[in-house]
Amino acid sequence: MGDAYLESLLDRPLAEPDPGAVAAVAAGPIDPGLSLRSDDLDRLLDPAPVEAETGWCTLADGIGYVAARTAMPGVTGEMIDWWFDWHPREPIRYRVWHPAAHVSNSLEPPQPPGEKPHWGATHHPVEDVGVGVAHARISFMRPTGIGFSTDALDDPAVATIVGGHVGDDRRRSRHSLMVHVFLDDGDGVVLRSRFWFGALMRPYLPAPIASAAEPLLNTGFARRRLLPAGLPRAVARHCIEEYANLAELLPELYARYGGEAENPE
Numbered sequence: 001m002g003d004a005y006l007e008s009l010l011d012r013p014l015a016e017p018d019p020g021a022v023a024a025v026a027a028g029p030i031d032p033g034l035s036l037r038s039d040d041l042d043r044l045l046d047p048a049p050v051e052a053e054t055g056w057c058t059l060a061d062g063i064g065y066v067a068a069r070t071a072m073p074g075v076t077g078e079m080i081d082w083w084f085d086w087h088p089r090e091p092i093r094y095r096v097w098h099p100a101a102h103v104s105n106s107l108e109p110p111q112p113p114g115e116k117p118h119w120g121a122t123h124h125p126v127e128d129v130g131v132g133v134a135h136a137r138i139s140f141m142r143p144t145g146i147g148f149s150t151d152a153l154d155d156p157a158v159a160t161i162v163g164g165h166v167g168d169d170r171r172r173s174r175h176s177l178m179v180h181v182f183l184d185d186g187d188g189v190v191l192r193s194r195f196w197f198g199a200l201m202r203p204y205l206p207a208p209i210a211s212a213a214e215p216l217l218n219t220g221f222a223r224r225r226l227l228p229a230g231l232p233r234a235v236a237r238h239c240i241e242e243y244a245n246l247a248e249l250l251p252e253l254y255a256r257y258g259g260e261a262e263n264p265e
Contacts, residue, residue: 030055062220064197064232072247073188077159085117130234198223
């Protein structure tokens with residue numbers, strides 16, 4: 001029997017994203033010089049504003065860059081960590097996050113379990129952010145595994161960090177880095193999202209073959225051929241939409257389901 005409450009959320013209008021973020025995405029590509037380097041992730045832990053908190057562009061090496069800022073009042077780091085373990089366990093949970101774009105999701109739990117439930121987990125979301133249906137694979141990792149310093153979570157102002165490597169299940173290839181940093185602002189959290197599409201091109205093949213292919217795939221030519229045109233802009237818009245909607249839904253979802261124990265997989 002289905003969950004009537006979750007079913008009802010599929011018909012609820014999406015929460016409106018911040019108008020300033022919408023305008024920033026619609027304004028066209030930002031100056032690539034304003035992008036954050038993927039080896040400077042600790043800058044996201046500093047709440048001081050950066051010049052391009054929301055925007056997108058394609059870098060000179062063909063990497064697609066996305067930045068997005070979303071205020072999430074009433075949301076805590078504990079809720080976020082719970083969400084990234086809870087929502088991939090049933091497709092409808094993923095669908096309520098963004099009913100127009102999200103199709104399904106499934107979970108490979110971490111073995112052994114990590115300190116946070118999403119560390120070491122792999123999600124298999126199916127979604128269409130505006131460039132065609134994608135069968136993604138997201139390998140979630142500890143912050144140190146994606147480039148943060150070992151003390152990234154020591155600051156109490158850093159509510160949590162969610163990130164990892166993104167790939168394509170159909171093309172059997174990893175391709176991108178995804179980072180979400182949630183900073184406590186006293187009213188909830190502020191999310192800073194960053195994506196580097198095409199930064200980590202590597203096929204899901206035995207290590208010797210994958211290593212040989214990496215230099216060929218991590219070129220501007222290959223990135224432009226293999227990644228969908230318009231991907232950075234589409235993801236920037238989708239990101240501000242889905243997290244604005246999650247900001248509205250998550251406190252009530254956590255209040256309703258947060259105390260339930262999940263069956264081990």
